Amino acid sequence: MNLPEGVQYRTIGGDRTLATRGPQVSDESTDEGWRAWDPGRSKLGAMLDAGMETGLTGGETVLYLGAAAGTTPSHVADFAGPTYAVEFAPRPVRDLVAVARDRDRLFPLLKDARRPETYAHTVEPVDTIVQDVATRGQAAVALENRQFLREDGRLLLAVKARSEDVTREPEAVFEAATAELEEGYELLDRRRLDPRHEDHLAVVARPR
Numbered sequence: 326m327n328l329p330e331g332v333q334y335r336t337i338g339g340d341r342t343l344a345t346r347g348p349q350v351s352d353e354s355t356d357e358g359w360r361a362w363d364p365g366r367s368k369l370g371a372m373l374d375a376g377m378e379t380g381l382t383g384g385e386t387v388l389y390l391g392a393a394a395g396t397t398p399s400h401v402a403d404f405a406g407p408t409y410a411v412e413f414a415p416r417p418v419r420d421l422v423a424v425a426r427d428r429d430r431l432f433p434l435l436k437d438a439r440r441p442e443t444y445a446h447t448v449e450p451v452d453t454i455v456q457d458v459a460t461r462g463q464a465a466v467a468l469e470n471r472q473f474l475r476e477d478g479r480l481l482l483a484v485k486a487r488s489e490d491v492t493r494e495p496e497a498v499f500e501a502a503t504a505e506l507e508e509g510y511e512l513l514d515r516r517r518l519d520p521r522h523e524d525h526l527a528v529v530a531r532p533r
């Protein structure tokens with residue numbers, strides 16, 4: 326199993342779980358500075374727990390699209406380098422900012438991931454894009470943000486079928502999304518995240 330440096334399996338509160346070391350967020354379970362990272366609440370956590378080759382080694386620069394309140398971005402910032410966290414909904418950004426207050430490598434951006442030109446002046450070239458926007462046009466968002474990814478970088482994408490089209494079979498949605506993705510990326514791995522994340526496809530890709 327290839328876990329990035331700074332991510333470990335630990336026993337916390339009696340459960341064996343993925344964990345990162347960093348400042349506690351709200352009342353989450355911790356043990357000796359290690360924070361439980363629940364793969365049931367994090368698509369990236371589920372990808373790591375499934376043993377996918379994410380290319381993450383620790384210390385990399387990350388662009389995180391769809392940061393929400395910062396649950397997964399907080400873990401990423403624990404083991405990665407500078408982590409630019411994009412979220413367009415003001416309410417979760419309030420929590421994200423609170424999480425970032427304790428983390429000098431986490432930079433919240435109240436921005437729309439479909440408009441990368443609005444944060445292009447702030448974000449440096451990155452080693453990894455983590456994308457979990459759960460919105461229509463998920464492949465297009467990944468293509469529009471490819472400009473930030475270094476040549477040898479990785480896209481770690483979660484595609485939520487229901488966000489694209491609730492009426493279509495998830496597999497048909499995934500086929501369409503990955504075909505579109507191939508306009509700018511080479512797909513290295515793909516895996517369904519069910520049952521932890523119903524009707525979600527995880528994709529590892531690199532820029533073409």
Ligand SMILES: C[S@@+](CC[C@H](N)C(=O)[O-])C[C@H]1O[C@@H](n2cnc3c(N)ncnc32)[C@H](O)[C@@H]1O
Nearest residue numbers: 391393396397412413414437438439457458460
């Ligand atoms: C499933 S949640 C993300 C959960 C988060 N990745 C985590 O694991 O902690 C999806 C988030 O993407 C945000 N989102 C959707 N479309 C977006 C866009 N175009 N730009 C930025 N954020 C977007 C939503 O507001 C929502 O907070």
